[in-house]
Amino acid sequence: MQKIRRISSLLIVFLGIHGCTFSFESVEYRKAQRNIKGNSLDRALFHFSRILKKSPDSDLALESARTAARIATLQQGDFLRAVEFYRHIVIYSPEPAERKEAQQRIATIFFQNLNNYEQAIVEYNKLLKLPHSPTEAYQYRLNVARSYFQLSNFFQALVEVEELLEFNLNDDQLFEVSLMKGNIKLTKKELDQAVKIFTELKDQFPERSRAEHIGINIAVTYEELGDFAQAISILEVLKNDYPTPEFIELKIKRLEERQANQPGARGPVR
Secondary structure (H helix, E strand, C coil): CHHHHHHHHHHHHHHHHHHHHHHHHHHHHHHHHHHHHCCCHHHHHHHHHHHHHHCCCCHHHHHHHHHHHHHHHHHHCCHHHHHHHHHHHHHHCCCHHHHHHHHHHHHHHHHHHCCCHHHHHHHHHHHHCCCCCHHHHHHHHHHHHHHHHHCCCHHHHHHHHHHHCCCCCCHHHHHHHHHHHHHHHHHCCCHHHHHHHHHHHHHHCHHHHHHCCHHHHHHHHHHHHCCHHHHHHHHHHHHHHCCCHHHHHHHHHHHHHHHHCCCCCCCCCC
């Protein structure tokens, strides 16, 4: 009898705790919903966070994380807070597709919204360990390469680009990756290689090159090489099709001045 009473007491305690927890979640969720309706979004996120901390593995916590992540991202622009909610989804969602989408959003936030390129690399590498399509693999690796470039880690950026060039790329992807390779070479002052890449792009993809103003890249590279005459010649051709021709005119004038100041120069000839 004493044993039965002890089991009954433990059961009552357990049910009491469970009931309190459930009641707490429900109350906090209702408060969050009321604050959303009242446009008090900070308070809504506060109540959602309380649910996540109290009962992280509950269904209501997962639903709270979904709603809170959308609010923090789209309405509040509070991206660090959004990451907190997306991470909850990554950990607790039973759906692989939902976990993957949440991880994609985390990576995008660090890359695009926070410009935290070190963390972006970490998050994209997590995605590369998950099942992904060739198109997704391309985009993840391209953003990793871009992140290394932004961090001035040009060696690793080039490693990533060379790996991408081994992919079965379509024309748009090949243009995009080759352009990045050219920009890396230009930044590293490997100018002969840079001008070769840019010129090949202009010849192979004339329409896309015109839209992306690859001629400017070529002119800048020749300027870096000290070949001002060639840079001016390229800019003269570009001038008529460029959206702001006065910008090109200013660049030409500046180059002519530099050319005129070279030893042995006779001044600009137009």
